[in-house]
Amino acid sequence: MIQTDLRDFLAAVDDAGQLKIVNGAHWDKEMGAVTEVLYRQKVDQSPALLFDDIPGYPKGWRCLYGMLGSPARLALALGMDAQAAGDRMAMLNDVRKKMALHEPIDFRTVSDAPVLENIVEGDDVDMFKFPVPIHHEADGGRYIGTACGVITRDPDTGRVNMGTYRVQAIGANKATSYISNGKQGMIQRDKYLDAGKPCPMAIVIGIDPVSFLAARYTLPDSVCELDWAGALTGGPLDVLEGGLTGLPIPAGSEIVMEGEVSPTETTEEGPFGEWHGYYAGGARPEPVITIQRIYYRNNPILTCAASQKPPHSHLFERCFLRSAALWDSLDGAQIPDVRGAWVHQGGSGRTFVVVAIKQRYFGHATQAGLIASQINPTGYCGRYVVVVDDDIDPSDIHDVLWAMGTRSDPKTDITLLDKCWSSRLDPMVKSQDELYNSRCVINACIPYERIDDFPAVAQTSRELAREVMDKFPDVYS
Numbered sequence: 001m002i003q004t005d006l007r008d009f010l011a012a013v014d015d016a017g018q019l020k021i022v023n024g025a026h027w028d029k030e031m032g033a034v035t036e037v038l039y040r041q042k043v044d045q046s047p048a049l050l051f052d053d054i055p056g057y058p059k060g061w062r063c064l065y066g067m068l069g070s071p072a073r074l075a076l077a078l079g080m081d082a083q084a085a086g087d088r089m090a091m092l093n094d095v096r097k098k099m100a101l102h103e104p105i106d107f108r109t110v111s112d113a114p115v116l117e118n119i120v121e122g123d124d125v126d127m128f129k130f131p132v133p134i135h136h137e138a139d140g141g142r143y144i145g146t147a148c149g150v151i152t153r154d155p156d157t158g159r160v161n162m163g164t165y166r167v168q169a170i171g172a173n174k175a176t177s178y179i180s181n182g183k184q185g186m187i188q189r190d191k192y193l194d195a196g197k198p199c200p201m202a203i204v205i206g207i208d209p210v211s212f213l214a215a216r217y218t219l220p221d222s223v224c225e226l227d228w229a230g231a232l233t234g235g236p237l238d239v240l241e242g243g244l245t246g247l248p249i250p251a252g253s254e255i256v257m258e259g260e261v262s263p264t265e266t267t268e269e270g271p272f273g274e275w276h277g278y279y280a281g282g283a284r285p286e287p288v289i290t291i292q293r294i295y296y297r298n299n300p301i302l303t304c305a306a307s308q309k310p311p312h313s314h315l316f317e318r319c320f321l322r323s324a325a326l327w328d329s330l331d332g333a334q335i336p337d338v339r340g341a342w343v344h345q346g347g348s349g350r351t352f353v354v355v356a357i358k359q360r361y362f363g364h365a366t367q368a369g370l371i372a373s374q375i376n377p378t379g380y381c382g383r384y385v386v387v388v389d390d391d392i393d394p395s396d397i398h399d400v401l402w403a404m405g406t407r408s409d410p411k412t413d414i415t416l417l418d419k420c421w422s423s424r425l426d427p428m429v430k431s432q433d434e435l436y437n438s439r440c441v442i443n444a445c446i447p448y449e450r451i452d453d454f455p456a457v458a459q460t461s462r463e464l465a466r467e468v469m470d471k472f473p474d475v476y477s
C-alpha cells in the first residue's frame with residue numbers, strides 16, 4: 001500500500017529493518033556529518049536516519065534523512081514489496097509500466113488533518129523553533145527546506161506547482177529559496193514579482209513520501225504534482241486549503257509554512273553544497289520570503305536532504321527516477337530494444353549514464369548513445385554516456401567497466417560533442433556567458449559486425465549458478 005502519511009511510511013520502513021534512530025546529534029553540522037559518513041560507507045544500503053534528542057530542542061522534535069535513499073525504501077514508497085528491489089532493472093521496468101498507466105487524479109480538499117494540531121502566526125512565527133540543520137561545514141546558514149515541497153499557483157492559469165527547492169532560514173520569520181532558471185516554481189513566482197506583487201507560497205518542510213516523489217519529479221507543465229501524486233496512489237491526494245494563501249497543502253504533512261515572497265526585498269542565499277558535490281553556485285541575492293504562519297503536528301518531523309560529493313542520502317532514488325525517465329524518453333524517441341538505463345550515483349545523478357540495448361542494426365548503439373546524451377532528463381549538465389549490450393547490467397559499475405575495457409576501442413568508439421547544454425552550477429563552465437559543456441559517448445557494445453563470432457564470455461551459467469546455490473546454501477547465507 002502506498003503511504004501518504006510520513007509516520008505510517010516510517011512504521012513500514014522500520015518493519016523492513018530500514019530505520020535507525022540516532023539520539024543526541026547536534027543540528028549544527030553533526031546530523032549532516034553523521035548521515036554523510038554513513039552513506040559514504042554503505043551507500044544505498046544505509047538505513048534512513050531519524051534524529052531525536054537534538055540539543056536545544058524538545059525530545060520528539062525530529063529530523064529525518066534518507067527517507068527514500070535505498071532500493072527497499074523506494075520500493076515501499078511506490079507500493080511495491082521491499083524484496084522487489086533485488087533486481088534493479090526489473091524494478092525500474094515495473095515502475096515505468098505502472099506510471100505509464102497513470103492518469104493524474106485531481107486532489108481532494110479535506111477540512112482536518114494532524115498538521116493542524118499546532119498553528120503559530122504573526123509575531124509568534126519562529127522557524128528556529130524547529131531543529132533546522134546546518135548540513136555541511138561550508139554552508140552559508142541553516143536550511144529549513146531541503147527535502148521539501150514549495151507550492152505556488154500560476155496567476156494566469158491557476159495551475160498549482162510543487163517543486164523541491166532549497167529554503168534557507170534567514171531570521172525567525174524570514175527565509176529565501178534558490179530556484180534554478182526555468183523551473184516551474186520560478187516561472188510562477190516571477191509572474192507575481194514582475195507585476196510588483198507578492199507571491200503567495202506554501203512550503204512543506206515535513207513532507208510525506210509520495211508528495212516528495214512528486215515535488216522532485218519533472219512533469220509536463222500541464223500536470224500538477226499533487227494530481228500526479230494522486231495517480232501514484234490510485235486515488236485523490238487529500239489536501240488542506242491553506243488559510244492565508246488558499247494553496248493546497250498535502251494533508252499528510254508534518255510541518256507547513258505559509259507566507260509570501262517580496263517583489264522588492266532580496267537577501268543573500270547560499271552557499272550550499274550542491275548536487276554535483278561543489279559550491280559552484282556561491283552566494284547570490286534571492287527574493288525574501290516572509291513566513292506568516294506555521295502549521296505542525298505534535299512532535300513534528302523535519303524532512304532533510306543534504307547534497308554533497310556523492311554518494312549521499314537522496315541520490316539512490318534520484319538516480320532511479322531519472323533512469324526511469326531516460327528509458328521512457330528513449331522509447332519515446334523510437335530507439336528500439338532499449339533493455340535498461342542507469343544514471344549512476346558516482347556521476348551525481350547526471351554525469352555518468354549507461355544505456356543497455358539489444359543491438360538490432362549497424363549504428364544502433366551510436367544512435368542510442370547520441371540521443372541519450374541530449375534528451376531529457378540527461379540532456380542537461382551531462383558528460384559521459386556509455387552504451388552496452390543487454391547482457392550487461394547498466395547499474396553495475398563493474399559490469400560496465402568490464403564492457404568498456406573489452407568491447408570498445410578508444411580510437412574508434414568514442415564520439416565527442418561540443419557546445420552542449422550546461423549550467424552556471426557546472427564547475428567546469430569557464431564563463432558565465434558561455435554555459436556550454438561537451439559530451440563523450442562511448443560505444444561499449446560488441447561491434448555489430450562481430451556479434452556472432454565474438455569470443456564467448458567466461459561465466460557460470462544461470463542454471464548452474466542456481467543449482468550450486470541450492471545445493472550449498474551455507475556458502476551463500
Ligand SMILES: Cc1cc2nc3c(=O)[nH]c(=O)nc-3n(C[C@H](O)[C@H](O)[C@H](O)COP(=O)(O)O)c2cc1C
Nearest residue numbers: 163164165166178179180183184185216217218305
Ligand atoms: C533534495 C533535492 C533538492 C533540490 N533542490 C533544488 C533547488 O534548491 N533548486 C532547484 O531549482 N531545484 C532543486 N531540486 C530539483 C527540483 O526539485 C526538480 O528539478 C523538480 O523537478 C523541479 O520541479 P518543477 O519542474 O516543477 O520546477 C532539488 C531536488 C531534490 C531531490
